[in-house]
Amino acid sequence: MMPSLFRVVHRRVETHDTVTLALAPASEPLTPPAPGQFHMLYAFGIGEIPVSVSATEDAGIQLHTIRAVGAVSRALCQAMPGTMLGVRGPFGKGWRVPAQGGKNLLIVAGGIGLAPLRPVIREAIRRREQYGNVAVAIGARSPGEQLYTAEYREWRDAGLKVLTTVDQAPGGWGGHVGLVTQLLPGLVTSPAATVAMLCGPEAMMRVTARALADQGMAAPSIQVSLERNMQCGIGECGHCQLGPLLVCRSGPVTGYEVAEPLFAVKEL
Amino acid sequence: MVLTRKRVLPTAMLDSLSPLIAALRADGYSVIGPTLRDGAIVLAELTSASDLPHGWGVELDAGSYRVRRRDDDAAFGHSSGAQSWKTYLHPAKVPFWTAQKTSDGFTVDVPPPDGIRYAFVGVRPCDLRAIAIQGRVLGSSYAARLESAFIVAVDCTEPGEACFCVTAGGGPACGPGADIQLTETVGPRYLASAQTTIGQAVLDTLPQQPATPAEREQGATAVAQAAERMQRHLPSIDLRDLLSGSRNAARWDEVAQRCLACGNCTMVCPTCFCTSVRDTTDLGGDIAQRWQTWDSCFDLDFSYLHGGPVRTSTSSRYRQWLSHKLGTWHDQFGESGCVGCGRCIVWCPAGIDLTEEVSALAQERQTDHE
Ligand SMILES: Cc1cc2nc3c(=O)[nH]c(=O)nc-3n(C[C@H](O)[C@H](O)[C@H](O)COP(=O)(O)OP(=O)(O)OC[C@H]3O[C@@H](n4cnc5c(N)ncnc54)[C@H](O)[C@@H]3O)c2cc1C
Ligand code: SF4
Ligand code: SF4
Ligand code: FES
Numbered sequence: 001m002m003p004s005l006f007r008v009v010h011r012r013v014e015t016h017d018t019v020t021l022a023l024a025p026a027s028e029p030l031t032p033p034a035p036g037q038f039h040m041l042y043a044f045g046i047g048e049i050p051v052s053v054s055a056t057e058d059a060g061i062q063l064h065t066i067r068a069v070g071a072v073s074r075a076l077c078q079a080m081p082g083t084m085l086g087v088r089g090p091f092g093k094g095w096r097v098p099a100q101g102g103k104n105l106l107i108v109a110g111g112i113g114l115a116p117l118r119p120v121i122r123e124a125i126r127r128r129e130q131y132g133n134v135a136v137a138i139g140a141r142s143p144g145e146q147l148y149t150a151e152y153r154e155w156r157d158a159g160l161k162v163l164t165t166v167d168q169a170p171g172g173w174g175g176h177v178g179l180v181t182q183l184l185p186g187l188v189t190s191p192a193a194t195v196a197m198l199c200g201p202e203a204m205m206r207v208t209a210r211a212l213a214d215q216g217m218a219a220p221s222i223q224v225s226l227e228r229n230m231q232c233g234i235g236e237c238g239h240c241q242l243g244p245l246l247v248c249r250s251g252p253v254t255g256y257e258v259a260e261p262l263f264a265v266k267e268l
Numbered sequence: 269m270v271l272t273r274k275r276v277l278p279t280a281m282l283d284s285l286s287p288l289i290a291a292l293r294a295d296g297y298s299v300i301g302p303t304l305r306d307g308a309i310v311l312a313e314l315t316s317a318s319d320l321p322h323g324w325g326v327e328l329d330a331g332s333y334r335v336r337r338r339d340d341d342a343a344f345g346h347s348s349g350a351q352s353w354k355t356y357l358h359p360a361k362v363p364f365w366t367a368q369k370t371s372d373g374f375t376v377d378v379p380p381p382d383g384i385r386y387a388f389v390g391v392r393p394c395d396l397r398a399i400a401i402q403g404r405v406l407g408s409s410y411a412a413r414l415e416s417a418f419i420v421a422v423d424c425t426e427p428g429e430a431c432f433c434v435t436a437g438g439g440p441a442c443g444p445g446a447d448i449q450l451t452e453t454v455g456p457r458y459l460a461s462a463q464t465t466i467g468q469a470v471l472d473t474l475p476q477q478p479a480t481p482a483e484r485e486q487g488a489t490a491v492a493q494a495a496e497r498m499q500r501h502l503p504s505i506d507l508r509d510l511l512s513g514s515r516n517a518a519r520w521d522e523v524a525q526r527c528l529a530c531g532n533c534t535m536v537c538p539t540c541f542c543t544s545v546r547d548t549t550d551l552g553g554d555i556a557q558r559w560q561t562w563d564s565c566f567d568l569d570f571s572y573l574h575g576g577p578v579r580t581s582t583s584s585r586y587r588q589w590l591s592h593k594l595g596t597w598h599d600q601f602g603e604s605g606c607v608g609c610g611r612c613i614v615w616c617p618a619g620i621d622l623t624e625e626v627s628a629l630a631q632e633r634q635t636d637h638e
Contacts, residue, residue: 001364001558002376026373044367044374045549045556069574084373229572231545235600236406238542238563239570241592244512244599265515267584 001232003042003086004030008079009061015145018112019077020054020065023085029060030087035119036094036225036253039064040233042086043075050230050248051076052116053090062087065115065147091233092252095120095197095223103195104132106187108208110139110180110200114147116225116252117199125158135161135187139180139200142166143173161187180204181211191216197253199225206263209256219257226251226259243268278451278459278484280476285317285343285458287474288420288448289389295470297387297418300356302349307335309349311356314389321346322456328429328610331619344390344452347428348609352538353399356386357413358406364545364558374556387418391446393439394431394609396421398538400445404601405541418466421446425490427498430610432623435501438607440494451487459487500610500623502594503630507604511595514629515587523625524583526618531564533612533620534589539605542570565589590622 010022033039033053041064042048049072055063068077079085097105097120105124109117117136124134136155140146143166152162163183165176176183180200188194196212198205205224212222228240228247240247243262245254262268282288292299293315301314304321314320320343327334328347338345367374391399396419403414424433424440433439442449447467451459459479462468503510534540544563549556563570565588571578579585597605606622613621 001560002378005373005376007373044369045547045553047547048545048558073574082372086367086376227573228578229570231543234407236541237544238565239544241565241588241596243515243591244596246600267579267581268515268588 001088003040003048003088004028006062006085006087008081008083008085011079011081014065014147017069017077018065018067018145018147020063021076021079021085022057023062023064023087025060026084031090032056032060033062033090034094035097035123036116037090037092038116038233038252039087039089039091040230041066041076042088043072043079044084044086046075047072048086048088048231049073049076050091050233052225054115054118055122056119065112065118067112088233092248093250093254095225095253096195097123098195100130102130102132102193104188104190104193105134106194106196106212107134107136108180108184108196108198108200109136110204111141111145112147113199113201113204113225114138117197118148120197121155121160125155125160128158132193133161133189134159135163137180137183137187138162138164139183139204140164140166141168143169143175163187179207181208184208184211184215188212188215188217192218194221196222198223202227202263205259209260209263213256219260220255222256223253224256224259225253276449276461276463278449278461278479278487280460280471280474281479281483282450282458282460282474282476283455285320285389288470289314289316291470291473292387292389292418295418297385299387299389301389302344302346304335308333309335309346311349311351311353317343320344320390325426326428328614329619330430330613330621331616333614340454340456342426342452342456344422345426347424347426347431348392348395348538348611350536350611350615352395352536352609352611353388353391354402354538354541356388357399357417358402358410358541360562362409362560364560367556367558369554381412385416385418386413387420389420391419391421392609393421393424393442394433394436394607395538396442396445397438397607398609401539401601401603401605401607402541404603418470419446420448420450423449423451423487423491424494425452427494428610428614429499430613430621431498431608432500432502432610433608434495434498435504436606436608437604440498441491451491453483453487453490459483500613500621502608502623503627505630507594507626508596508598510626510630510633511591514633515591517629517632519625519628519632520583520587522628523586523620524581526620527582527586528618529566529568529582529585530617531566532615532617534564534566535562536611536615537593538609538611539593539607540564544570565592590625593622594626
């Protein structure tokens, strides 16, 4: 339960309440995380929370995109370059990104849910020739709350289809307004050859996964990233229970065949 | 403590447990066992066999606990009290580490282990199983505490009114996990067997006679009779299947009318392991400490996510508890999380009986299927 010490080497303000921190190991680096895995980040004297890895760089540097919603996430968002943080992990099972076979990838993100999916997007760009169509459907509450907008051009240039929508928009927004599910029609041309990865609020994943299954996708090809309170990350504190799962250990990413019956039960 | 493959039959007869307790104390163990205190049988440090609750039994019911005089002098003629060995092996509050601010960051130090080696005397078969079950959940610090502990287990010859270890898959004879195993017989005198090499080393030093075939027979009969006197039981159906199929049962709302969500059942349960971390800082803000404390799935904040708890209703929290114990524990750890000790029944202020709740769920499902 001992954290490793990391230092903030770069801080980028993404939106009014979200920042991305680049963390470099102050001593030994940790095991390189797989896309979809998370770390427990500790802010001195405040507390520790689970945060997904949103990218990795050389020299053991990890990027984390954090939305300030409470005491710990706010403290992390305020951490300036030079600040020391504690890091444990990486924990959990990440995305099962098909290694070969020319599969189509469909990535659907809501809000901060884009953060754990960015490593998949970068991976897909790096190995672009190994995939068929790669589409990214992104939902945000408002245009100002979209993440990583500076990268969309690069993603598109690499041949990815990037679609965005917002829940509500002020005047001047020429893009789509509505739920992320409204972006889906036409994105799944051959259900059997597609792998979908979903991360966002539970309600968003529930309806999106349902919609994809209705379009003929098999449940195990639809992956979702689950969220529960987490205090240890290693299957010992009991907080992340969701029916049969300890989400920190058998998740956060699971197949829809596992998640569907759990989504269906209130307050599970 | 090392697991052995096969139960060794009693070889020795002991007239008293005082030499055993003295030998363990001389070996540097802190000896813990049952003793009578303030009208209840509690676990505490023992200095000699006279600290054991000789001649005391208990009268139990759902929501009720009372000690009573026995008409013999048995030391283990009572079933488990409110505490279990997790008090020592998985303590309610453990310091994880201390972080100290420095000019350019902070350092983190882990406190040295307390170095206490426990000898547990009078571990029941149900609790012996519970110790092993927690060992399959918890990590290295639990393993280290367990590894350094010496366990003297005692077969159950007197089940309590709330017990159901047999239909929970264990008891009333001890399974694996003990260093020395005892069966209490009239007198009281104790049939003893060493189950490990360190157990053998201790047993060899004690005054003893060889156990006779008649004495062994007497011990075996007393244990077999205990099984027959078990008053409560779990239905003999696939409980994992029942609970995963009962997530929307009406019974959860019914039990929620009675459950106070006090969490007593989780505190007394010898397998419940859930914890939270708590951070404290000194007034100057330069020293931060991280603690692990027991927590309960009945606590509203237990399932807190930004925006509110996931399990707000009492019915969802009772469902979580019971489903985990008897159902999803199998999914997570490959076995049941209930050993049938009956503590949750006795110490529930509302007298909720999990065997009754499971039976009601089974009934409800049967009715639904008709
Ligand atoms: C696997 C996983 C990956 C995550 N990845 C990210 C990410 O990349 N970026 C990001 O901004 N957020 C992420 N979150 C959510 C983030 O952990 C919560 O926003 C954070 O815990 C809120 O803590 P707080 O102290 O700021 O808020 P408060 O609302 O004050 O929360 C109090 C405490 O409750 C618990 N808690 C509250 N909300 C959550 C939650 N959603 N999940 C788990 N525990 C919670 C924490 O212990 C927290 O300290 C992730 C959550 C999980 C489970
Ligand atoms: S659930 Fe009740 S009977 Fe089962 S082990 Fe826990 S306290 Fe004992
Ligand atoms: S079942 Fe009983 S002991 Fe457990 S939380 Fe409810 S009232 Fe408390
Ligand atoms: S976060 Fe502690 S068990 Fe999963």
